[in-house]
Amino acid sequence: MSERESMTDVNRRCTRCGGAVTRQFVRVFGASNRVHGCLDCLTRQRLADGEAAERAAADRAGSDWR
Numbered sequence: 473m474s475e476r477e478s479m480t481d482v483n484r485r486c487t488r489c490g491g492a493v494t495r496q497f498v499r500v501f502g503a504s505n506r507v508h509g510c511l512d513c514l515t516r517q518r519l520a521d522g523e524a525a526e527r528a529a530a531d532r533a534g535s536d537w538r
């Protein structure tokens with residue numbers, strides 16, 4: 473059960489909650505080598521919607537973030 477990919481990605485973190493994420497996770501759900509959400513702070517559905525790729529996504533609902 474030693475997956476080395478999880479050990480080499482310790483410096484990649486979710487900018488929303490600070491949780492550690494894998495490089496693959498950032499590539500799939502993030503943008504510009506960053507991810508603004510992970511399975512700890514977003515649901516799978518919201519990740520699939522691309523929320524983790526947009527920093528302002530959290531404020532999108534009901535407010536004008538510009």
Ligand SMILES: [Zn+2]
Pocket residue numbers: 486487488489490491508509510511512513514
């Ligand atoms: Zn998170």
